[in-house]
Amino acid sequence: MPSLTSAGIFDLFSDDDAGTALVSSDVLFSVRIFITTVYLLVCVVGLSGNSLVMYLIWRQKDRSMTSINILVFGLAAADFQLSLMLPFWATEAVLDFQWPFGPAMCKVIPSLTLLSIYANVFLLTAMAVTRYWSVVSVVEERFRMTPQAAKGITVALWAVAMGATVPTTIYARVVSVAGVELCLFRFPSPYHLGIYQLQRVVFAFAVPLVIILTSYLLLLRFLKLHHITSHSLTRHNRVSTTVRLVISCFFICWFPNHVVTFWGILVKFGALPMDDTFHYLHTYVFPLTICLAHANSCLNPILYCLIRREFQEAMKDTFRRLVRWEGEFCSIPPPGVGREWGFSSNLSLPHPPSHTHRTSSKNV
Helix, strand or coil: CCCCCCCCCCCCCCHHHHHHHCCCCCCCHHHHHHHHHHHHHHHHHHHHHHHHHHHHHHHCHHHHCCHHHHHHHHHHHHHHHHHHHHHHHHHHHHCCCCCCCHHHHHHHHHHHHHHHHHHHHHHHHHHHHHHHHHHHHHHHCCCCCCHHHHHHHHHHHHHHHHHHHHHHHHHEEEEEECCEEEEEECCCCHHHHHHHHHHHHHHHHHHHHHHHHHHHHHHHHHHHHHCCCHHHHHHHHHHHHHHHHHHHHHHHHHHHHHHHHHHHHHHHCCCCCCCHHHHHHHHHHHHHHHHHHHHHHHHHHHHHHHCCHHHHHHHHHHHHHHHHHHHHHHCCCCCCHHHHCCCCCCCCCCCCCHHHHHHHCCCC
């Protein structure tokens, strides 16, 4: 079973099943082209959006490195890493889900992909809890989370995500099925595969969704009880809108994929039959659910960062600086122009703005 192929077609099968059920790949060419196009688009948007988010946070680190911003930076790093993996899955889709990158990459690419997914979900959950705790601590004078604590939490969550990725690294390998090389999981039995997938559904979706939903509902309830001024009402409405977007996008992006995965788990445990409906669903529908789930990596920068006022101001400031720097650069006359237009020969050329050297030295 390919471990997280770009379409995820084999995600519910062991390598023994693949030869009889799926080696004659009947995925429509149009579906594979659609998958490839979506992955490349998400890759471009995800890399650019998450790079911008990390740059904006890094540039403001001396002024406003809050606990939330640290978690946002970790989230953007996870989504950036996931976006980097998508061209490999797009290539696999173009090649009708054959694996062209060799045995080593069959372990590296799926492991990094799943690591990004776990880190993404864990950090989203931590952000929900932190946002609620931050608001409550201001009003009720509770212990506030410090940036140092947020850094420790971020590192710990990445470590937990790495631990959850270990089975992928162990069991992923290239297997030749009917002369076709596929990147598969080789678990001891379908039951073990079902346990592995159940762990993913529970800890990468169900539990985080409950925590996120509970945290945001408590936050909205707290704001409603403690903020009654017109200014606070506007802020409350803005937070409510953000909450609805966050929960809706997380649910919409991941729910279809985990529903289909859970269906496969029931098949593994013998609770449901492996019939034509099951095969059709995982051949044509499951690939699209994987696309939708991975698209969440390019939505997060917008939902969690770019709609925040401080990030909007930072983007405007960056744009103004770039325009100012470009204007100063373009105003420098080329050699000989001073004499031609009557300028003084000892013309002092403007120096680049002092911030340009500091900005360009950031290695985000």
